[in-house]
Amino acid sequence: MAAVLDRRDDGSVRTPAAIVELPLPLRFAVLGGLALGALGCVIGFVIGLNAYAPTAWAATVELGMPSALLGAILGVAAGSVKLLVLRQRHSSRR
Helix, strand or coil: CCCCCCECCCCCECCCHHHHCCCHHHHHHHHHHHHHHHHHHHHHHHHHHHHCHHHHHHHHHHHHHHHHHHHHHHHHHHHHHHHHHHHHHHHHCC
């Protein structure tokens, strides 16, 4: 785990190289999918435990997968907007 999340001297965590090398919209899609997917899994697990504990794993999947998909879609949209803004700034400087 230490090689994946390498800490710098100031305590910040470096982004893994595999994610940094991705195009901007795809990078945002991966990060958005992971963030909202994890949040959806936690919420689904809590709801599943309150509803019927033996099937809490199913609620985790039922909420985690759609929220990860939503996060990926929102990530692509946000990454595309950021890419367009960066290109617009770059072209206006010329």
